[in-house]
Amino acid sequence: MPGKIAVVGAGVGGLSCAARLACDGYDVHLFEKLDKCGGRNHLLEDNGFKFDMGPSFVLMPDFFAEAFSYCGENLKDYLDLKVLDVNYKIFYPDGDCLNVYKDSSRTKEELERLEKGSSESFDRFIKETSRIYGLVRPLLYKCFTPASLVNLSYWPLLLKLRVFESYWGLARKFFRTDKLRYAFTFEAMFMGVSPYQAPAFYSIISYADHVQKIAHPMGGMYQIPLALERMAKKFGAKFHYNSEVEKISANGSIRLRVNEKELDFDKVVINADYAYAKEKLLGQALPDYRYSCSVYLIYLGLKKKIEGVEHHNLFFAKELTRNLNDIFNAGIIPDDPSFYVHVPTVTDQSLAPQGKDIFYILVPVPNLLKSKEDFSKLENGLRNTVIEKINQRLKINLEELIEVEHRFYPQDFTKYYNIKFGATFGLAHNLMQSAFFRPPNSNSRNKNVYFVGASTQPGGGLPVVLAGSRIVADLINKR
Numbered sequence: 001m002p003g004k005i006a007v008v009g010a011g012v013g014g015l016s017c018a019a020r021l022a023c024d025g026y027d028v029h030l031f032e033k034l035d036k037c038g039g040r041n042h043l044l045e046d047n048g049f050k051f052d053m054g055p056s057f058v059l060m061p062d063f064f065a066e067a068f069s070y071c072g073e074n075l076k077d078y079l080d081l082k083v084l085d086v087n088y089k090i091f092y093p094d095g096d097c098l099n100v101y102k103d104s105s106r107t108k109e110e111l112e113r114l115e116k117g118s119s120e121s122f123d124r125f126i127k128e129t130s131r132i133y134g135l136v137r138p139l140l141y142k143c144f145t146p147a148s149l150v151n152l153s154y155w156p157l158l159l160k161l162r163v164f165e166s167y168w169g170l171a172r173k174f175f176r177t178d179k180l181r182y183a184f185t186f187e188a189m190f191m192g193v194s195p196y197q198a199p200a201f202y203s204i205i206s207y208a209d210h211v212q213k214i215a216h217p218m219g220g221m222y223q224i225p226l227a228l229e230r231m232a233k234k235f236g237a238k239f240h241y242n243s244e245v246e247k248i249s250a251n252g253s254i255r256l257r258v259n260e261k262e263l264d265f266d267k268v269v270i271n272a273d274y275a276y277a278k279e280k281l282l283g284q285a286l287p288d289y290r291y292s293c294s295v296y297l298i299y300l301g302l303k304k305k306i307e308g309v310e311h312h313n314l315f316f317a318k319e320l321t322r323n324l325n326d327i328f329n330a331g332i333i334p335d336d337p338s339f340y341v342h343v344p345t346v347t348d349q350s351l352a353p354q355g356k357d358i359f360y361i362l363v364p365v366p367n368l369l370k371s372k373e374d375f376s377k378l379e380n381g382l383r384n385t386v387i388e389k390i391n392q393r394l395k396i397n398l399e400e401l402i403e404v405e406h407r408f409y410p411q412d413f414t415k416y417y418n419i420k421f422g423a424t425f426g427l428a429h430n431l432m433q434s435a436f437f438r439p440p441n442s443n444s445r446n447k448n449v450y451f452v453g454a455s456t457q458p459g460g461g462l463p464v465v466l467a468g469s470r471i472v473a474d475l476i477n478k479r
C-alpha cells in the first residue's frame with residue numbers, strides 16, 4: 001500500500017523520482033536546500049542573459065522520453081528538443097579546426113583532411129561503440145552489487161564490454177593521430193574522468209553523439225528540471241524549497257530533521273550528493289572513494305554576436321597528456337588548459353537579448369581533495385590564458401565585449417549543492433566505481449533508504465541519472 005516518501009534534493013534525479021513516485025500513488029514530499037529546482041542543472045539570470053550553469057549537451061533522448069512516458073506523459077508536451085547541425089567544433093593548438101556534424105558524411109570529409117583513411121576508421125569506431133551501447137543500455141536500468149558478480153552469466157558480458165581497456169585505448173585502435181583520438185574521447189572529461197582512466201564502455205557517449213546526435217532544449221537546459229518539476233506537481237508531489245535536510249535517522253522508519261522540525265516518513269530517496277549524504281546526513285563512514293575532477297566556470301554575456309563559433313566548442317591544450325595528468329594525477333592547475341565554450345545563442349536567441357551572445361567557459365581543474373594549489377592565487381592567470389586563447393583563435397578582444405560576467409569555483413559546488421570535495425561530477429567513473437562497484441541505489445543497512453543521482457548507479461550525466469530514478473522507482477514498487 002503506497003506510503004509517505006521524502007525526496008532529498010531537487011536535482012534531475014530527485015525531480016524525476018518525485019514525479020514517478022507521485023504518479024505511482026505515493027505521498028511525495030521533496031525537500032531542497034536552495035530556492036529553486038535543478039541542482040547542478042541550475043540557472044543564472046542577469047540583464048536579459050539566461051545562463052545555464054551546468055549541463056549543456058542533451059544526449060540519449062530516449063532516456064528523457066522514458067522519464068515522461070513512465071508517468072503516461074509525452075516528452076514533446078514538455079520539452080522542445082532541437083537536434084544540432086554541428087555536433088561540436090574543435091580548435092587544435094596548431095591552428096587547425098575540426099567540425100563534427102550531425103551529417104556523418106560531412107564529418108568524414110573533415111576527418112580525411114586531418115588523417116587520411118580516417119573516414120573508414122570512423123565507421124568502424126562507431127560500429128564498435130554501437131555494439132557496446134547495445135550491451136550497456138539494458139544494464140543502465142539495473143541495480144547491481146559486487147555480489148551480482150557471482151552470477152556467472154555476467155562474466156562473458158564483461159569481456160564483451162572490454163572492461164580492462166580504456167576509452168583512450170579503444171580510440172587508439174581506430175585512429176592513428178592523437179588529434180582524432182582526442183576528438184572522440186574528450187567526452188570522458190564531461191564525466192569528470194580522464195579518457196586514459198575511463199573504461200572503454202564509456203564510449204557509449206561517442207555512440208550517443210554520433211549516432212543518436214546532440215540536442216538542445218529550446219528555452220535552455222533549465223527547461224529540463226522545470227519540466228520534471230511541472231510533471232511531479234501535476235501528480236501531486238509537494239515541494240519544500242529553502243529546506244535543507246540536516247539529518248536523516250533511519251532505524252527502520254525514517255525521520256528527517258529539516259528547518260528545526262522532525263518529520264516522519266516511510267521511505268526516503270536521497271538525491272543529494274551520495275558521499276556528502278552518507279557521511280553528513282546518515283552519519284556513516286565513507287570508503288576510500290576516488291572523486292571526479294572539478295571545473296572552473298566563467299559565464300559571459302557579450303555585447304554582440306561572435307563569428308566563427310558553434311554551439312559547442314572545444315579548445316585543446318598543446319600537451320593534452322600533461323594537461324590531463326595535471327588535473328587527474330598531479331592536482332595542479334594547468335598552465336595550458338583545455339577548455340570548453342558553450343555558445344547556446346548560436347541555436348537559441350531566447351537566452352540573450354537580440355544581437356548578443358552567451359559564452360559559458362568550462363575549464364576542468366583538480367577537485368578540492370586532489371588540489372595542491374591555492375586556486376584564488378592562480379585564478380587570474382588561468383582566466384587570462386583562456387581569454388587570450390579565445391582572442392587569438394577568433395580574432396576578437398573578448399574583454400572589451402563583456403557586458404556581464406559571473407564565475408563559479410570548485411568550492412561553490414560544495415557551498416551551493418553540498419558536493420563533496422567540489423567534485424563536479426561526483427564519484428569518479430573509473431572501473432572500480434562503475435556498474436557493480438558504484439554505490440547501489442538502495443542501502444543495505446536500511447531498506448527504506450534509497451539513493452539517486454550522479455554518484456550512485458548507474459552513474460552521472462542527465463540521461464543516466466534519469467535511468468537511476470527508474471531503478472529507484474522499480475525497487476520501491478517491488479518492495
Ligand SMILES: Cc1cc2nc3c(=O)[nH]c(=O)nc-3n(C[C@H](O)[C@H](O)[C@H](O)COP(=O)(O)OP(=O)(O)OC[C@H]3O[C@@H](n4cnc5c(N)ncnc54)[C@H](O)[C@@H]3O)c2cc1C
Binds near residue numbers: 038056417
Ligand atoms: C558544469 C557541468 C557540466 C555538465 N555537463 C553535462 C552535459 O553536458 N550533459 C549531461 O548529461 N550532464 C552534464 N553534467 C552532469 C549533470 O549535470 C549531472 O550528472 C546531473 O545534473 C546530476 O543530477 P543529480 O540528480 O545527481 O542531482 P544534483 O544536481 O546533484 O542535485 C542535488 C540537489 O540536492 C540538493 N541538496 C543537497 N544537500 C541537500 C540537503 N541536505 N537538503 C536538501 N537538499 C539538498 C542540492 O542543492 C541539489 O539541488 C554536467 C554537470 C556540470 C556541473
